[in-house]
Amino acid sequence: MKKVYRLRDLDCANCAAKMERAISKIDGVREASVSFMSQKLSVDLDESRSESIVDEIVRVCKKIEPDCIIVR
Amino acid sequence: MIKLDLSKKQQKNLIRILVALVAFVVVFAVDKSIELSSCIHSEIGWLLPFFLYLAIYATIGYDVIFRAARNIAHGQIFDENFLMCVATLGAFALAIVSGVRGEHIEGFDEACAVLLFYQVGEFFQHYATDKSRKSISSLMDIRPDYANVIRGGEAVIIQPDEVKAGEIILVNPGERVPLDGVCIKGNSSVDAKALTGESLPREISEGDYVISGSVNLTSQIQIQTDREFYDSTVSKILDLVENAADKKSKTENFISRFARYYTPIVVFLAVALAVIPGAITGEWSDWTYRALSFLVVSCPCALVISIPLSFFSGIGAASRRGILIKGSDYLEKFDQANVFVFDKTGTLTKGNFAVAQVCPEYRRDEILELAATAEQGSSHPIAKSILACCPIKPERGYTLTNVAGQGVAAYSDISGGDVILCGNEKLMAENAIAYEKQSGAGTAVYVAKNGEYIGSILIADELKEETASTIAELKKLGARTVMLTGDNAEVAKSVAVSAGVDEYKASLLPQDKVAEVENILSQKKKTDVVCFTGDGINDAPVLMRSDVGVAMGAIGSDAAIEAADIVLMKDDLNGLPLAKRIARKTMRIVRQNIIFSLAVKAAILILSALGITDMWIAVFGDVGVAVLAILNAMRANMNTRKDDKAKANLCI
Numbered sequence: 001m002k003k004v005y006r007l008r009d010l011d012c013a014n015c016a017a018k019m020e021r022a023i024s025k026i027d028g029v030r031e032a033s034v035s036f037m038s039q040k041l042s043v044d045l046d047e048s049r050s051e052s053i054v055d056e057i058v059r060v061c062k063k064i065e066p067d068c069i070i071v072r
Numbered sequence: 073m074i075k076l077d078l079s080k081k082q083q084k085n086l087i088r089i090l091v092a093l094v095a096f097v098v099v100f101a102v103d104k105s106i107e108l109s110s111c112i113h114s115e116i117g118w119l120l121p122f123f124l125y126l127a128i129y130a131t132i133g134y135d136v137i138f139r140a141a142r143n144i145a146h147g148q149i150f151d152e153n154f155l156m157c158v159a160t161l162g163a164f165a166l167a168i169v170s171g172v173r174g175e176h177i178e179g180f181d182e183a184c185a186v187l188l189f190y191q192v193g194e195f196f197q198h199y200a201t202d203k204s205r206k207s208i209s210s211l212m213d214i215r216p217d218y219a220n221v222i223r224g225g226e227a228v229i230i231q232p233d234e235v236k237a238g239e240i241i242l243v244n245p246g247e248r249v250p251l252d253g254v255c256i257k258g259n260s261s262v263d264a265k266a267l268t269g270e271s272l273p274r275e276i277s278e279g280d281y282v283i284s285g286s287v288n289l290t291s292q293i294q295i296q297t298d299r300e301f302y303d304s305t306v307s308k309i310l311d312l313v314e315n316a317a318d319k320k321s322k323t324e325n326f327i328s329r330f331a332r333y334y335t336p337i338v339v340f341l342a343v344a345l346a347v348i349p350g351a352i353t354g355e356w357s358d359w360t361y362r363a364l365s366f367l368v369v370s371c372p373c374a375l376v377i378s379i380p381l382s383f384f385s386g387i388g389a390a391s392r393r394g395i396l397i398k399g400s401d402y403l404e405k406f407d408q409a410n411v412f413v414f415d416k417t418g419t420l421t422k423g424n425f426a427v428a429q430v431c432p433e434y435r436r437d438e439i440l441e442l443a444a445t446a447e448q449g450s451s452h453p454i455a456k457s458i459l460a461c462c463p464i465k466p467e468r469g470y471t472l473t474n475v476a477g478q479g480v481a482a483y484s485d486i487s488g489g490d491v492i493l494c495g496n497e498k499l500m501a502e503n504a505i506a507y508e509k510q511s512g513a514g515t516a517v518y519v520a521k522n523g524e525y526i527g528s529i530l531i532a533d534e535l536k537e538e539t540a541s542t543i544a545e546l547k548k549l550g551a552r553t554v555m556l557t558g559d560n561a562e563v564a565k566s567v568a569v570s571a572g573v574d575e576y577k578a579s580l581l582p583q584d585k586v587a588e589v590e591n592i593l594s595q596k597k598k599t600d601v602v603c604f605t606g607d608g609i610n611d612a613p614v615l616m617r618s619d620v621g622v623a624m625g626a627i628g629s630d631a632a633i634e635a636a637d638i639v640l641m642k643d644d645l646n647g648l649p650l651a652k653r654i655a656r657k658t659m660r661i662v663r664q665n666i667i668f669s670l671a672v673k674a675a676i677l678i679l680s681a682l683g684i685t686d687m688w689i690a691v692f693g694d695v696g697v698a699v700l701a702i703l704n705a706m707r708a709n710m711n712t713r714k715d716d717k718a719k720a721n722l723c724i
Contacts, residue, residue: 011198012151012152013373013376013377013380014151014152014328014331014371014372014373014376015151017328017331017332017376018148020328021332033319033320035380036377036380037205037380037381037383037384038205038209038384039205063146063147063148064146064148066142066146
């Protein structure tokens with residue numbers, strides 16, 4: 001299942017790349033792309049446990065760039 | 073005064089930078105003129121400038137230090153905050169050391185200045201990125217906010233997605249059309265520039281189809297919607313634009329991979345630079361200072377921000393001209409595209425059949441009348457084109473019989489009346505009629521009356537006006553052009569010659585086209601990029617299969633929007649060389665930015681290792697280069713505007 005989330009206050013392009021890498025590594029995420037320009041995260045994730053995966057994504061991003069908020 | 077569009081956070085930052093800047097200039101000037109450390113005549117004299125500069129340092133840099141500490145706590149060590157902290161705190165430490173030793177103090181001012189400069193650069197960097205992001209996004213934003221729907225005789229304002237298909241909506245001048253539909257009342261002109269890049273407004277009157285996303289210009293119109301919002305053109309385009317940044321280009325991926333290794337390597341080198349020569353020469357502070365300058369340049373910001381921004385600007389520039397590119401990946405590939413495969417019907421040609429020739433010419437009207445009479449019941453494109461060309465209304469009173477695979481036989485209802493035969497060679501042969509073979513390229517229709525041959529009509533597909541010039545332009549860029557068609561070899565050849573394409577493949581069924589493209593793909597060289605252009609009808613599989621699929625005139629063709637990588641909203645082949653130019657310009661800027669940033673950084677790294685430059689230059693190497701690269705990236709979007717103007721002037 002493909003989902004697109006808006007990212008608020010994503011200020012640093014390097015962090016975007018870091019977030020993308022970290023999210024891609026999460027179990028259940030098939031593909032992730034963080035676009036610094038359009039301030040968007042699009043993920044292809046396992047539908048059956050999407051809730052817990054998204055929670056994990058939020059947690060991981062918080063660790064990398066605490067200023068950036070994922071709008072769910 | 074220039075009006076700055078700043079967010080609350082940016083305003084606060086700006087004030088902080090200005091306050092720190094003023095304080096810094098004052099302290100710096102006083103320090104330089106009377107040497108603050110000599111104000112207090114004792115060993116601890118250095119403490120006065122230390123505390124003054126520390127106050128400035130804290131004002132300007134508290135957030136950097138905070139973020140660095142927080143990120144280290146999260147296990148993120150090598151980020152720019154950390155690097156700036158190490159470099160400036162290092163400079164501070166060096167100054168304290170020399171202060172304690174009672175030497176001449178140098179470094180407090182530098183640490184503050186570096187951080188100040190860094191913050192100014194950061195501020196400008198954010199501002200510029202934000203600004204260009206907003207300006208490009210607003211261009212793409214064609215979302216209608218509301219719809220005036222007529223319910224119970226009154227206009228009610230509701231969300232566009234609450235309108236049902238078949239309802240009547242009211243669109244006032246200046247409003248965006250929220251849903252697709254047919255104009256049922258009023259005359260106006262609508263501007264579809266945001267959708268198609270077509271700058272001329274289109275005249276709309278009753279019965280005309282209006283697409284959502286266009287802006288109503290002159291007067292109020294009523295539209296009967298024929299679909300719901302999610303199915304409307306505007307939703308589909310928005311969907312496409314929103315998901316456009318999905319596929320990242322090779323260059324972008326390369327840069328983020330590069331950034332991953334660049335910073336740790338430079339940090340490692342900095343440590344080596346401080347420790348090894350320091351241990352050998354014993355001049356610790358000098359080498360440490362050089363190492364600190366190293367750290368300042370180690371942030372890959374300039375690249376990491378400017379490369380995606382360049383692509384984004386390029387995609388923005390294209391979308392303003394009615395060309396939707398579904399990701400930077402395709403922009404990059406399209407720049408390299410050198411094999412252009414075209415579908416014939418609807419792409420190179422208009423796809424409308426028209427009477428090209430009537431033979432013999434002196435019996436033109438008679439032949440057309442007879443053919444029209446026979447073909448009047450048919451909805452085949454060929455029949456339609458004959459009817460469209462016939463000067464008078466076809467005669468009624470005939471019984472029309474379809475002869476499968478051959479044509480039509482029309483029997484007059486009056487007994488002993490005329491029998492008209494209208495069809496292909498087989499029909500003539502079947503009825504033993506001697507006919508004159510049509511030699512032109514196209515579909516020949518033979519007409520006979522009462523067993524006697526009257527003449528023939530040649531139906532051909534017209535070439536689009538811009539086809540030949542587009543093909544010529546592509547060839548000038550060094551591209552190979554191939555045409556695929558389902559028509560017979562004769563038709564294909566004549567179209568290929570007049571269009572100027574290098575090669576053609578005729579008599580292909582839709583599935584053969586995929587095979588043909590596969591064939592081209594398998595034979596291509598590694599550097600070749602195959603681009604297929606089609607009108608989106610029946611060629612979705614080919615669009616998917618080729619390296620870059622371009623769909624034309626895609627408004628209304630969902631499958632094509634789905635399958636294509638680049639969508640030309642307007643049914644105009646000129647979009648192809650235009651997109652090529654935009655792609656080329658964007659990629660040029662991307663390369664410039666990569667080379668420029670890397671070259672400046674490398675130069676500064678070498679110079680600071682040699683101790684020639686100081687930290688000031690190093691800060692320029694970090695934020696200064698980033699800002700310059702960002703400004704350059706914005707050019708991908710700006711310059712084409714000049715292009716537009718030049719073109720508009722020509723039209724006038």
